[in-house]
Amino acid sequence: MVAQNVFFGIMALIMICAALKVVRTKNVVHAALWLVVVLGGVAGQFLLLGAEFVGVTQVLVYIGAVVVLLLFGVMLTKASLGEEADLNMPNRTLPAIIAALMFGVMTYALIDTFRDTELPRESVTNAATVSDSIFADYIVPFEAVSVLLLAALIGAVVVARKE
Amino acid sequence: MIDAFSSAFGLLASSGAFERPPIDWHAVAPELCLLGGGALLTLIDVIWLEKGRSITSALAGIVMLIPLIPILTLAIDSEDRSMFKGAFVVDKYSLIIKALFLLSGYLVVLLSTNYIAEGEYWENEYYGMLISSVLGMVLMASARDLITIFVALELLSIPAYLLAAWRKKDHKSNEAGLKYYLMGVFASAIMLYGMSLIFGVSGSTILEEINESIASGGANTPVITLGITFVIIGFGFKVSAFPFHTWAPDTYEGAPTPVTAFLAVASKAAGFVALMNLVVIGFIGQEDVFQPLIWILAALSMTAGNVMALRQTNIVRLMAYSGIAQAGFMLAPLAVAGEGPAIADKAVSAVVTYLVIYAAMNIGAFGIILAVSRKTKSADLESYNGLFRTSPSLAIVMTVFLASLAGIPPLGGWYAKFSVFTSLTSASTNWGYGLAVVAAINAVIAFGYYGKIAMRMWVEDPHETHVGEVKVPVSLLTALVLTAGTTIAFGVAPGIVTHFTDVSLIAFGG
Amino acid sequence: MVALSALAGEGPTSLIQAGGWFLEKAWIIPALPAISFVLILFFGKRMKYKGAEFGIISIAVAFIFAICCVGQWIGQVNNADSYTEKQQYHDEEKHSDKAAHEGILNEEIQRTSFNELGVASSEEIVVSALAEEKDGYSSVGIKPVIERFTWWESGGRSFQVGIMVDGLAVMMLFVVTAISLLVHIYSTEYVAGDRRYTHYFAFLSLFSASMLFFVLSENILQTIVGWELVGVCSFALIGHWWEEKPNSDAALKAFLTNRVGDMGLLVGMIVLFWSAGSWSIVDINNAAINNEIGQSTLLIASLCLTAAVMSKSGQFILHTWLPDAMAGPTPVSALIHAATMVVAGIYMVARLYGVFFEGFDIAGSSFNVLALVGSVTLVGAGLLAFVQDDIKKVLAYSTVSQLGYMVMALGVGAWTAAVFHLFTHAFFKAGLFLGAGSVSHSVHSFDMKKSMGGMRKFMPTTYKTFIVCTIALMGLPPLAGFWSKDEILVGTGGWGLFGGTGGNGTYVFALVMGIIGAALTCAYMTRVIYLTFFGEFRGDTHGHGDPHESGKRITIPLVILAVMATGAGFLNFPVGFLTGSKAGWQERFGHYVEPVATYFPPIAHGTPSWSLAIFSTVVAIIGVSAAGYYFFVKVNAQSPAATELTNGLTEKSKVAKAGHTLLKQKYYLDHLYTDIIANGTKGPVADATYWTNQKGIDEAVNQVGKQTARAATFVYEKIDQNMVDGVVNLSGKASEGLGETTRTIIQRGKIHQYAAIMFAATTILAGLLIVFV
Amino acid sequence: MLLVQFLLLSSVLFCIGIYGVLARKNGVMVLMSIELILNAVNINLVAFGTMTNNIAGEVFALFVIAIAAAEVGVGLAIVLLIFRNRSSVDLSSIDSMKG
CATH class of the missing domain: 1.20.120.1200 (NADH-ubiquinone/plastoquinone oxidoreductase chain 6, subunit NuoJ)
Structure with a gap:
């Protein structure tokens, strides 16, 4: 290990x-x-x-x-x-503070709960299990994602193309 | 047809260990109808090109209405259907919500008809986006697991981001789309992180199992708190709760007005539906976490939304701030939903009632805004000066909507507010009473700005450039008549709306 | 207090249900003007009289219905009386069982407990007990007529709509329909030719309908609806002449001020609903009286509702919108001030009296918010009325002041007196407003100093009716105002000085303020009379000749109102003023209007005393004399415009005569002082008298007048117009400012800032929840 | 292997992403930072899926990947639209609507 x-x-x-x-x-x-x-x-x-x-x-x-x-x-x-030179906001201290605070909160919560949790040793999943799961239990969201991709495609083309 | 599908799946299944769980086609019929309608709409554009233009909006309207037929049959059947280990549920609650989304969608199509046709805004694709978004909402009503909720949320949001930017040559519309998109993505990132934590702690994505796992554990670990907080905040963005509302005024102002109505009503309602599903089914044992959070969000939204609306001079922005305040009202019942199954039921039916009534009166108000801006080309409050003298009927109908939004009896908005108060006080907790008092004070502050618009319409002189009657196209007129009638009917006989919205989530969620 | 409430739970020993076709169908009364509103809207412009006929016919029919209701109600009460006698006979003869004894016993205990609380002597126990028995006050209660149907049901809760008719409601029906009918008739001439004539009548109808609906409310939900409807209609009518641009600040002020009160109403009603578990007014009152609701809850509810009363009924410090509302047409002002809008607050308190009675512990204390607000308003507004030049504003402040009387009366437990004053005030105040309207109709202005003066000779009918109504308002016997005002003073109670017995508690402060208010009323009304009807005409008719009397449709309502203002007071002769065979005339108003039922709190009734009546009359006369002397004598002499002619008028004025016998003119007064008194008697006594007169009385009158005016000006300019308005505006501005600040800080349009707010808020909320949960 | 090490890695990426979206004003750079955030979520999902031995974690991650692709496509379309109209992708200059 x-x-x-x-x-x-x-x-x-x-x-x-x-x-x-x-x-x-x-x-x-x-x-x-x-x-x-x-x-x-x-x-x-x-x-x-x-x-x-x-x-x-x-x-x-x-x-x-x-x-x-x-x-x-x-x-x-x-x-x-x-x-x-012009990629960044002038004020980068505040973003850093916010990110650091967020990190502090997350770290505290995560360590407090999962301090000693070990991951199982061998747990390799193959593609078949994943696809079975998708087509069995998650068929509705799967179909929804296909609609979503189509809609995003059409919409993005409309918005991005030149008139 | 279905047999052919089944045999095709059967062939697939025979090749491996895969077994397709049974699909209740009746239960998913509304979604399929909508999907088929959307596909048909796209096909017509491809095949007929220009010739299809004239019927596009009418067809889009029909596509929105057709799924109501399976919803009606499902309602008559009145059997609660559950699929995929409880990830997809069709019950009375989800049916009324689906009907709400579809009817709101239909009204938005009515509002859009002339606006989009006259502006040459990629009509067919516009309605395609609208239908996809409504499909996401309809899906959201039945979604009972994290993955479906997430996908439904994205399906309803991504077309909406694009719709906000639909007036491509208008800088403001671009800006509206960009702000909405970025804030939306940030919020969904926060929500996803929260979902991942909840999944991690509970080991399941299905809400009922999550509830059993985190409520039965009894543990209130910081990770659960963090997860629940992040998820609720993610949807707090969607319902434009303060301080996650910042996008709303800008996006409402910049987006095409029918889209604004859609965002203000349907999209917000979808956020509430997701919140109710999550809170009442998933998090109900963790009221220590979600109750204070929703309490704060509700109180802040009401107050901030109202005071920020007071001095607003752009009517669309004003409606945005008023919408933030209304969102606070709708959030309020959920702040006491953890006090017991009966209270949770009351809270859910209060929110659903509010959503239904809010949809009617708010879309109506946007209809008037649309009608007036057709003539004045401005969203400034000044264009409402003396509306009573130039177009009295519009002024009267607008007054009805405003009075309803303000919660003056006997119009629908009054009953909506009342049911919120009822559910808050029925919890008999100090927090509930406290929020009720905050809500009462805010209900009064709201008179300030709604009254200001009414006063402009009735008392002021019309602007010189705005003299002459406002002409209302037929589809817009239909929308106005429908919404005004509903608003009045719901207020005069709230029995109509409570008959439908007396729903329960607990009954199914156990 | 506890003992009282416990007993009140028992209520009257038996109840009978009132009935009668008109009472059960009273919903027709508000329905008529409501139908007329719709008819006028749709067909008004096509009619011969532009829709006015719909309004007048509907309100006239409603008025007839109201009279029939009055008749039936009186019949019901009389039935109850005879039932009482029979019942008692019945009890004594046939049933000697315990129940009957307990009933009588209870009564006795009740009386005893009243007297334990009060400071009455044993003699008065007998008197009041006798009086009660004669009037049938106790024993048999009358259930109000309650007709309702279920509006809708939801989750086991049912909501009902209905009417509740009892003496109070019947009285209000009569007043509202009567005043409204007169105002309708008056308006046909007053707003004739107005370009929104039809619109005006439509709203007049709706206004009457709303008020009648409010009056008949069976539950507090309807009360709220009626309350809002009345408000909306009144704004529509006040803004009738929007071309003249009544400044929008004033409109906004009225709006904000009333919102403050509505907030109180909403919160108060919600508290009541949740603590009583019912919308019904009867249920809420019962729950309050039977101690089913905690005292502190009731106190909170009462305070919230008091805020509502303060804004709607124009009490300090939320009164400021009322004088501004004078921008509307005068008949509307009359309607608003006499019978509708502003008395809605009083009516609401009277309706929910159980709540206020228990909430403020009226019977057992000597101070409460209602009494304080009422008495401060009474005196404050009386002062303010001094410095107004606009006749309508004087009357507006006068209304505020009189409403103060009513609120104070309710605060001290004198329910009947308050309602009676509402009744009498409706007639004389309507008369005054319509009279003022009649004057202004002819001079096209409301400014007393610039456009009026000497109107007496041009408008004799208006003048006479105005004088009658003024005397009624002043509270001089024997006109209406005297009886109701005196009853209020009696109700303040407990001040042994005047020999009467107290009602509930001992409200000395209220009594003092009430007497001061009486004097003030007399003084400012004398000023109005002088400036309007006496002196020389100061207006400009723009070549239209002299001002002239208004037409019949204006003067006839004035005469009717003047007659009512004269006679209304006799409806409630106090106990002790009439004896013997005429005892049946005592307190008829109270007898029929005051509910004898479980939902009405056990208020105690004070007995009036001659000495208090005489004292208050003397005070009133002093008020009239002081002001009369100041205006009719001093001012008249100093003003170059006021010459011989005016002096001639002075001679005939009863008001001036009341203070100084047979004074003809300023010179005559001087003549009197110098020649007859000073010179005629000569010597130190005469000198001293002269000195006293010139330096003392004269100076005192001057100083009082001057100082009062100064104080009032100060109050008006600094406190009323700046401070109070300031506070009201400030709360509005503060919230607007808060919103403005929030918007400029948060809503800057910068995406990065929005994102930063989102992430920072997420972090903070998550952090807080992790720490505290 | 401990679970928490993956979680902490994820939270570091998440917070760097947040820093990125707040500190960058170029639209495309902000989109890149969003990818960091979404990937952090994916690490979480897969790690939790492995820990609880639930395939749903991986499925969820796949859905997130698919939708993230759609999102970035839409985002780029909007950024391009902005660029076409304003010749700039400087997000800090886009503030015509406020108040």
């Missing part, structure tokens, strides 16, 4: 640093790339937790689609590809 913990620690450290970079860097494209690191790390965490299917979906959907979408957004809004 030590190996897993070490792996977790390294990955977590990388993810946190990358996440900080996402919100601190002055280069828009770099931010998107650091976001890829974070999202990849999340996928790794999913694998560590035995959720293979979610991990793979994470890589496909997020890194494959969302980040590309965001990069398109960066291009279309003609952000400079180099460093840009």
Whole structure:
């Protein structure tokens, strides 16, 4: 189990640093790339937790689609590809305070309740279990999500296209 | 057709261990009707192109009304149906809520007809968005697990974000959409985090099981508190409760007015439905957490909404602030819902009653705003000066809506407020009485700004540029007649509305 | 107190149910003007008289119905009386069982306990007991006619709509329909040619209908509805001439002020509903009287409702909207001030008297909020009436002051006196307003100083009726105001100085204020009479010749009202003023109007004394004389406009004569002082008398007048117009300001700020809940 | 492995995301920060799902991924619309409606 913990620690450290970079860097494209690191790390965490299917979906959907979408957004809004001074709000102390307070509240609650909870050792789930569950118990939300994606697609096209 | 589906599923099932749980097609018929109608609408646009334009809005109206047929048959059947381990429930409560959403949707279509047709606003897609959003709401009424609630919420929200930005060339509309979108996403992120915690503590996404798990554990760990707080705050945004209301005035002002009516009524109602499902079925053993939270939100919303409305000069913003105050009233019964099953039932029927009446009077008020702004091209309160002299009937109907919103008997709004007071005081707790007093004071403050509009209509001279009668198109007139009639009927004979809204969530939730 | 309430639970020994076709169908009375409202709205403009005929016919029929109700009610009470006698006979002869004895015993205990609380001597026990027996006050109660049907049912709760008819309601039906009918007739001439003539009559009908609906309310829910409806109609009528732009600040003020009261009404009614568990007025009163509701709950409810009364009935400090409401047409003012809107507050207290009686512990104390508010209003408004130049404003403050009398009377437990004063006041105040309207109709102004004076010779009928109503208002015997005002003073009770016995508690403060108020009333009304009807005409008719008397449709209502103002007072001869064969005339009003039923608290009745009556009359005369001397003599002499002509008039004035015998003119007065008294008698005594007269009386009158005026001006300008208004406006401004601040701080339009608020609030709320739960 | 380590990682990402949406004024950057928040939720869901051995956690996470994709698409559409009309994606300058 030590190996897993070490792996977790390294990955977590990388993810946190990358996440900080996402919100601190002055280069828009770099931010998107650091976001890829974070999202990849999340996928790794999913694998560590035995959720293979979610991990793979994470890589496909997020890194494959969302980040590309965001990069398109960066291009279309003609952000400079180099460093840009005008990405941040002038006042960043208040956001930091709010985030820190939020973190304090969350950490207190989480540690207080789950201090010693161990995760089960081997609990790898395969894609079939997930799909069975989706098509059995969650068929209604699944269909709803398909409608949602269609509506979002149509709406986004209407809103984003040039007249 | 269904057989073919079944056999197809059967083939799939035979290939593995998968077993499809039985689906009660009757129970999901309203959703399917709406879905089919929406698809038909889209297809017509694809096939007929320009030729389909003329009937689009009429068709959208019909699509909103058709699901009422299965709802009626389900109501006559009067059997509580539950599917997917209790994740999807059709009972009297959900049926009345579904009917409310569909009728509100229909009224919004009526309000939109001329507005959208005259503005060349991508008519077909507009109604498609509206129908998807209503589909999400209808789904929300039956949703009894976290995943379905979340998906329904997003299904009703995402089209609404886009609708708010629908007037693409108008900076204000863009801004409205952006603010609504961003705040909505933040709120749903907070709510999701809360849901994940609740799922973690209870080990289930189904509300009944959550209730058994966290109420039977008896433990009140900080994580439960955090989870419940986050979830309620997430929906506090949706119902525009103070201090999560900030988007409302800006979005209401910028969005196309029919969309504003939709947001102010249907979308808000959906938030309340979700809150009721969550609080009354899921969190009922944890009243130590949700009661104080909702108490604070209710008291703050009422007071802040009212005082902020007092000096407002833009009628749409004024309605936004008044809506915040009304949301406070609707939240109030939930602040005592944890005092026992009977009280919870009372609270739920009070909120449902309020929602039904609020829908009628608020959509009506927006109808008038729409009618007046068609002529004056302005949402400034000044355009209401002397309305009684230029178009007396509009002024009278608007006065009815305003008086109803203010809670003057014998109009619907009065009974809505009354049922809130009843449920608050029936709890016989000091907190309940306290909130009742806050509500009473606020009911009076509200006279200030509703009266101000009425005074402008009846006493002031009309603005020179606004002389001449306001012309009301047929569809808008229909909406006004329907809403005004309902508002008056509900107030004169509240028995009509209580007959439907005397619902219980506990009966099913155990 | 406890003993009293416990006994009150027993109530009258037996009850009979009142009945009668007109009483049971009393809902027709408000329905008639309501129908007329609809008819006028739809068909008014097409009719020959522009809709006025609908209004007049409907209210006239309603008036006839009301009279029939009065007749039937009197019949019911008389039946009850004969029933009493039979019952007693019955009891004594046939049933010697315990029940009958207990009944009698209870009565005795009840009487004894009254007297234990009061300070009466044994002699008066007999007197009051005798009086009670003769009047049939005790023993047989009359259940009011209550007709109701279920409005709707929900969750085991049923809501009912209905009417409740008892003596009080019947009396109000009569007053409202009578005044309304006269106002309708008067209006046909007064607003003739107005471009919203039809609209005016429509609202007049609706206004009457609302008030009648309010009067007949069976439950507090209906009371609230009626209350709001009356308010809405009155605003519509006050704003009748919106072209003249009655400044919107004043309108807003009226609005805000009344909202304060409505808030009190709502909260108070909700408290009552939840503590009594019923909407019904009878049930609530019963619950209050039978101690089913805690004293503190009742106190809270009473305080809230008192706030409502303060705004609706124009009591200090929420009275300020009332004088501003004078912007409306004069007949409307008459209707508002005499019979409808403002007496709604008084009526509400009278209706829910059980609540107030127990809540303020009226029987057992010597001070309560109602009495305080009433007496302060009474004197305060009386002072304010001095400095108004607008005749309608004087009358408005006068109304405020008289309402103060009524509230005070209710506060001290003199229920019957308050209601009786409401009754008499309706007639003479309507007469005064309509008279003022008649004058202004002819001079096109309400300003007494600039546009009136000497109207006596132009408008003899108006003048005569105005004088009669004024005397009634002043409370000079034997006109209406005297009897009702005197009864109130008696009701304050317990002041052995005048030999009468007290009613409930000992409200010395109220008695003093009541007497001061009486003097003030006389003084300011004398001023009005002088400025309006005497002196020289100061107006400008713009070449239309002299002002002239109004037409028949104006003068006939005036005459009717003057007759009522003269006669109404005799309806309630106090006990002890008539003896022997005429005893049956004693306290007829109280006998028929005051409920003898379980829902009415056990109030005690004071017995009047000759000495108090004489004293208050003397005070009134002093008031008249002082003001009369000041205006008719001093002012007249100083004013260059007032010359021989006016002096001639002075001679004939009864008012002036009352103070100084046969004074003809200022010179004559000087002549009297210098020649006859001073010179004629000569010597130190004469000098001293002269000095006393010139320096003493003269100076005193001057000073009193001057100081009163100064004080009143101060109160009016500084306190009334600035402070009180200020406070009322301030509360409105404060909440508006709060909203403004909140909006500018929170609603800045910045997305990041919105998000920060959302996340910060989430953190704070979650943190607080985690810490405290 | 302890459950709490995943939860804390998630809360760190969540709060960094909150910092991001509050501190960034470029619209696209705000959308990126939103992704951080939603991913934090997903870690939570999967971790809890593993702990309680309930597949619903993973299913929930899948739904969140799908909807997050839709959300970001819609968000970008609105940001593009803003950019087209104002030639800027500076969110702090968008305050024409207030009060």
